[in-house]
Amino acid sequence: MLFSQMLHGDTPACAAAPVTRSGGGTVDATDSTDWFCAPLYAPYGVYGLPPEGTRALFLPLDGGYACIGALCAGGEGLAPGELRLSSAGGAAIVLKNNGEVWINGAVVAPDGTIAQAASGRDAT
Template sequence: MWISQQITAAQNRKTAAEVAEVTGAAVMQGEREYRGIPFLGPWGIAYLPPNTAKTVVVGTGSRNACIGAVTQEKGIAPGELLLFSSGGASIYLKNNGDVVINGQVFAAQKEG
């Protein structure tokens, strides 16, 4: 009896977070399949990860949510920000104040 209770309890435990792979439009596969869950991020930024992207799914108490995607190393320094799309568009905010949009550098304005 004790063993069956332990097995049942282990099956009912939810992990706090899971890496899941995108397999379709807003569909992710991890230990189980996730459909129709919200994508959370900073206000004003909307995203939908492409197929095969690795996402992070967490339980929020009432339901699951995707809190972001795992990205490959992009060669940016601490404090910098890179926005990019799977089609190749990018906006890179550099620590020196430069803004790079699709490879075109907009140098920071010098004061004085």
């Protein structure tokens, strides 16, 4: 947050900006405002750092801002209710509505059997 905004109390309700740095549980971003060392919030047990350039959402918190997430892109192929956990390097885990878990091309069936993805079927 800009110092002038802190003095005048004209803090926007929320803002989105591209990440310029992330590490140590904090995020920096710059757009029309600069955010430095904004704490990064996520569901308990979920850890990750948005890569540089990713658009992140900031909300006011305790006189500063907190990063509460990053823009979700890459949801192609997901049905409502399904979940994809992926890394910038391409690793992915997909929880399917039929009970399958897709892990980097391998399919784990609800009974625990493991198979490679069928040809033409993207398991990431």
